[in-house]
Amino acid sequence: MTISEKPAKHILPIIVISQFCCTSLWFAGNGIMDNLVKNFNLTETALGNLTSAVQFGFIIGTLTFALLTIADRFSPSKVFLTCAILGAVSNSCMIFNGNNYSTLLTFRFLTGFFLAGIYPVGMKIAADYYQKGLGKSLGFLVGALVIGTALPHLLKSAMQTISWTYVLTATSCLALIGGVVIAVFVPNGPYRKASKGLDFKAISRVFKNREFRSAAFGYFGHMWELYAFWAFVPFMLKHYNQQTHSNINIPLTAFSIIAIGGLSCVLAGYISQRKGAKQMASTALLLSGICCLLFPLVFQLENFLFVSFLIFWGMVVIMDSPMFSTMVAQNAPTEIKGTALTIVNCIGFAITIFSIQLLTQLSSRFDSPLVFSMLAIGPIFGLIALLKPKN
Helix, strand or coil: CCCCCCCCCCHHHHHHHHHHHHHHCHHHHHCCHHHHHHHHHCCCHHHHHHHHHHHHHHHHHHHHHHCCHHHCCCCCCHHHHHHHHHHHHHHHHHHHCCCHHHHHHHHHHHHHHHHHCCCCHHHHHHHHHHHCCCHHHHHHHHHHHHHHHHHHHHHHHHCCCCCCCCHHHEEECCCCCHHHHHHHHHHCCCCCCCCCCCCCHHHHHHHCCCCHHHHHHHHHHHHHHHHHHHHHHHHHHHHHHHHHCCCCCCHHHHHHHHHHHHHHHHHHHHHHHHCCCHHHHHHHHHHHHHHHHHHHHHCCCCHHHHHHHHHHEEECCCCCHHHHHHHHCCCCCCCHHHHHHHHHHHHHHHHHHHHHHHHHHHHHEEECHHHHHHHHHHHHHHHHHHHHHCC
């Protein structure tokens, strides 16, 4: 296929489906956290630590991939397949009864490490096929990530009478399918320009671009809020049930709150074609920041209003993500685009470690929804980065 030709119609759906299948590994542990706590005698802080282990593994993985420029030197589809297989194996190892807290942390770390060859590499593959309408394409791609992230909660809700091990088995099988499908049906894209060798200056080179820095720093603010919110959605619902004596179905509701973000990503992709990626990202950051600040007040509302608010928050907290990825990809040199996307992901996910751990500590010490207001720090920082006037 030449650059002037449009990609085959099956390319984007295949990338989206594969991304969905493979990223279901991400929060597989969170979807069955109560079972892990009971089965392996874990403490209540396990939620934050096991989530952070995945994030830390992803950070080390993306840093390794970026320094070695793996996504630019090797076929992205083959990298995707390899990491899908290894990620599925790491995820399924949590099933063994001989596990303890340390081994569970190790397997979640390894799962996160191999996700570094899935999420940013999937965006790299999309960018190799689409330049016009990249925002729309990445809207579908990040939407798949969101639904894949939410899937373990749905599986847990649907399998309440079935062993929790089936959730891990199902997500591992999906990851294997996703890796094979993209390797078979999605060859290297027409816009791919392979890097000729190791480029240890690639990271510093991309950050010299002012527009790239603006997009990257906006993304960093977005990440401060996003994964802490996702990780603590079940906790928010559980705490609300206890305080108001409600009986909200936590797994199903958590799935709905997270998964609705997939729809908002697609919607943002279409809107960005008219309004632009930067304006769309700024609007989403503003709305999610307002949600952070209003949450303590909303906690006092009736069930329907409380869940409706969280669903709205679930929409706006993620809809800026494909916009930031679009701006990052568009402001990076073609031959190191994969490295640029990977290092921005690396730093962004490093930030999630701090916000998740801070929220874990605050929520364990203070029995108040006010602690979630600290998530507003991210959107405020991101807005400042985006709206800072040009020199």
